[in-house]
Amino acid sequence: MGSFKGHALPGSFFFAMGFWWTMKNILKSVYKRQTRTCYLNSKTLLRRTEIWEGVVVLLMSLTGIAGEQFISGGPALILHKDGQWNQILGWHHTTMYLFFGLQGITQIICFTTNVLPLSSSKLMLSIAIFVETFMFYNHTHGREMIDIFVHQLLVFVGTFSGLVAFLEFLVKNNALLELLRCSLLMFQGTWFWQMAFVLYPPSGSATWNLSDIQNKMFLSMCFCWHYASILILIGVKYALANWLVKSRLRKGCTSEVGLLKHADREQESEEEV
Amino acid sequence: MGSFKGHALPGSFFFAMGFWWTMKNILKSVYKRQTRTCYLNSKTLLRRTEIWEGVVVLLMSLTGIAGEQFISGGPALILHKDGQWNQILGWHHTTMYLFFGLQGITQIICFTTNVLPLSSSKLMLSIAIFVETFMFYNHTHGREMIDIFVHQLLVFVGTFSGLVAFLEFLVKNNALLELLRCSLLMFQGTWFWQMAFVLYPPSGSATWNLSDIQNKMFLSMCFCWHYASILILIGVKYALANWLVKSRLRKGCTSEVGLLKHADREQESEEEV
Amino acid sequence: MGSFKGHALPGSFFFAMGFWWTMKNILKSVYKRQTRTCYLNSKTLLRRTEIWEGVVVLLMSLTGIAGEQFISGGPALILHKDGQWNQILGWHHTTMYLFFGLQGITQIICFTTNVLPLSSSKLMLSIAIFVETFMFYNHTHGREMIDIFVHQLLVFVGTFSGLVAFLEFLVKNNALLELLRCSLLMFQGTWFWQMAFVLYPPSGSATWNLSDIQNKMFLSMCFCWHYASILILIGVKYALANWLVKSRLRKGCTSEVGLLKHADREQESEEEV
């Protein structure tokens, strides 16, 4: 993973999953907000979606493990060689992917059979993120300041996402909490890309001085900008989703929905104060 | 921001918002406590107030950004100049204001349209405070002991306010939690002023020895006194609000309210034990 | 406070309050558990008790402040003398007492008038404990290892008690959480006494080597023993309270209570699984 691609791959994975989950979540909540009638028939659709998500997460983690182990001189599943540990960093990454793989399997089992409680996939997600965080925390012995710092920031986001995922598991059905967790996953994704550009610039030459305090201060700010962009992206998505659902509903079951919408709004404003 | 004004400005902003929110919150809860009849007609008023708050917060953050960027030799929106980062500390402050601006926008959207869930403005507030905290944490490389310490205390209050704002988002409708968050915002405000006086004394001469441990110990105590004053201020406000609402109600719908008040008190004392 | 008495006094205060609160709490919950009929007539009694508690806390904090300021060469309310801070440690302690005083006042106002929400006294308690913790954290610059360590342990218990008090404020009506908080207050009390004996042995001679790692390891264990004793003490109290309430009820309203008790037990065992 000590390469541009090795950081861009998990970054893309995290961003893709975050992006998809926010989209699903926003559509679901906008839909719920506008009407409650046409809502129930999409239940089997949702269940099927969850299963496919599990499959995709599993495939991603298998790709990640394969990439780490076999491409560009990975450890090739050999743990101990010549009296010492064989490329321990590559194994670290494999371990992280492994837990996300377990999450995928849990999700598939959860939504195909009726054996496990449904929130167990949330719990596994939280565990997978915490393990990733833990691994990154024990990952950067003896590197340069900026290298350690950007990994620490990843640990920082990781800890937050893990906590939010755990809260989601405890609280249940809080759409905003779900959105927060997804935004933090996208955040991890974009930050992986940033790390790739800082530590392994694709131009080849070392454009970043890894021990300059000014760079550290810039990166800590840049970190916040990433999150600001993600928040704005989510805002735009929300507006689009709202416009889409509204225009679709206008065509369909108009009058009935209008009444429901009114009742809904009333109820909400009571909750509010 | 490395000046007296640069610290007094955000201090005043925080204090003003905290002061206003405590006032609103106290009036609301005293009102609710005394009567439930005349309560519902102020709902549109409340909604309009929330929108105006959003506008004020947005204006404050724009003022802050403008001040940081253009007044007294700020970076003037130039990020990179002469091969190095251009006044990175000024950019740090800009970033903090930016997130409070996003909070303002979220609040305006929340209460004008019906698209976003109402608690999203609370969540954005929590995020804005956490970002501020994070920025201050990465802000004081290579400064003197007292300088670092007073910023750390700000980080400390910030973390607490962020957590309380997040709890508010989770728990909802807990008036005391809201009051606690407001008191912590006022606390940040007065502490900004204290920092201005310690680090950039308006008299010009350096009256504070920034590496004296005695000063550090005094400031840690002074910090608590600030909060004690704020708590007492809130207490006084509560007494005033109570007296105001009572005297107003006495004129208006007297007999009816008396009964309600009695029922209310009964109910409460049952909750209590 | 740098004396045996200065540590024994707050220790006794904490222990007394913790002891009294556990007793009240246990009696209340045992009583509730055995019967629900004779329960309601003690409501005014409870309210009156709460007011007296507030008065006692206020008196304790005033005693503490007076002791710190005027006895055995305290700062005597002079903050700045001869160009430097006057006995800043004494002022630290005064600040801690001050917040407990505010808690007392809040409690008195809460239960005499009907203005403040009842949980505000809980919130103030949590704040007072956190302030105490914060002050102790910034209290031990340049002392010896064991001296710092025993204060750190106090900070440790303080943080826990503050958190539990805050949880109490959020959750409400969880008798065990209340008991936990009281046990932690008693813990602080006994630990103050331990500190007094370690740092200022009454025999006069320095019996403890304050830089010996063996002593540190013993004290960390001793710390746990304190808590074990407190837990056992609470267990004994529980047994006594149970026996007391049972024997009293047997004399009074026998048959009726028997039925209620049975119903109670049933209900509980349903909650349990």
Added chain:
Amino acid sequence: MGSFKGHALPGSFFFAMGFWWTMKNILKSVYKRQTRTCYLNSKTLLRRTEIWEGVVVLLMSLTGIAGEQFISGGPALILHKDGQWNQILGWHHTTMYLFFGLQGITQIICFTTNVLPLSSSKLMLSIAIFVETFMFYNHTHGREMIDIFVHQLLVFVGTFSGLVAFLEFLVKNNALLELLRCSLLMFQGTWFWQMAFVLYPPSGSATWNLSDIQNKMFLSMCFCWHYASILILIGVKYALANWLVKSRLRKGCTSEVGLLKHADREQESEEEV
């Protein structure tokens, strides 16, 4: 405890309890999920099981205390000898066992008499785990890097288990949270065994270099693998329990259960979205 056996013993205890609790918990929840009719008659069975668990925990802790104090040159209940503390590390371990003993006693009292609230055994468990964590934190002065690191990891799991146990006490009746806590206890168990093999290899020769950073990085990964295995183990148990309960129910009250199962599934899928 500074021996292979001294680490293997508590490891086996933790693993055994974790293993048993997961089994009980899984059986209970699978049973509940499949049917609600045959459920209630096992209530007295459950209560009796809880009592026996308390007895077992008490016996384990007594064994542990006896082993620490009297076997292979323990302190033999002498705390202070020849002017210094007598084998303070052995006393540390005794203290840890002591708190688990208190937990056992609490559980026995909880479920035999009706005096204590039922959740107090959960609270005591949380306290016992926190005390264990605290003791281990203050346990490794002046040891080698790997030795400290593996103990720190134990502290890390301990903190998590303590927090989860405390959450269990607060939230109640969340089967997955219970499972999570049990999995963390099993985790502690297997990690004790790992520590035994790393620090006191049974072959006798020092096969691990305790100051090699590569070993540290391997162990941090190994730590995660332990947990992955435990998660898989729990998954397998779940499948077995499910198959067992299903095959048993098929023989018994078939038609009736089928209907219930259907209703159950319906209800659940409503909760889910």
